[in-house]
Amino acid sequence: MTLSLSPLKRRKVEVDFTGGDLTSDAGLVLFREVDKKLGLSRQLDKVLDDPRCTGRVLHPQIDLLRQRL
Structure with a gap:
């Protein structure tokens, strides 16, 4: 399953839940999207x-x- 997020500095941002290498800051991208939608x-x-x-x-x-x- 792939989820497309808002572009970041003209770069396409996609989240893929198939596993593989992990990053410690991926939650920040998700938080940015939630903040953008909710306006917290x-x-x-x-x-x-x-x-x-x-x-x-x-x-x-x-x-x-x-x-x-």
Whole structure:
């Protein structure tokens, strides 16, 4: 069974459950898809206050949240 996910940097992403070599970060790809569909990190971003000085912010809070998750 093969499952096609959203492309990542113009690369086709497929999940194949037939076995073979394993990777320790495959769960991250699945989590990204779940977050994309449910909008969990976006909802979290809306309820958390960002105390940083907006004039000095280089990275949006949503990006930092997704990185930490």
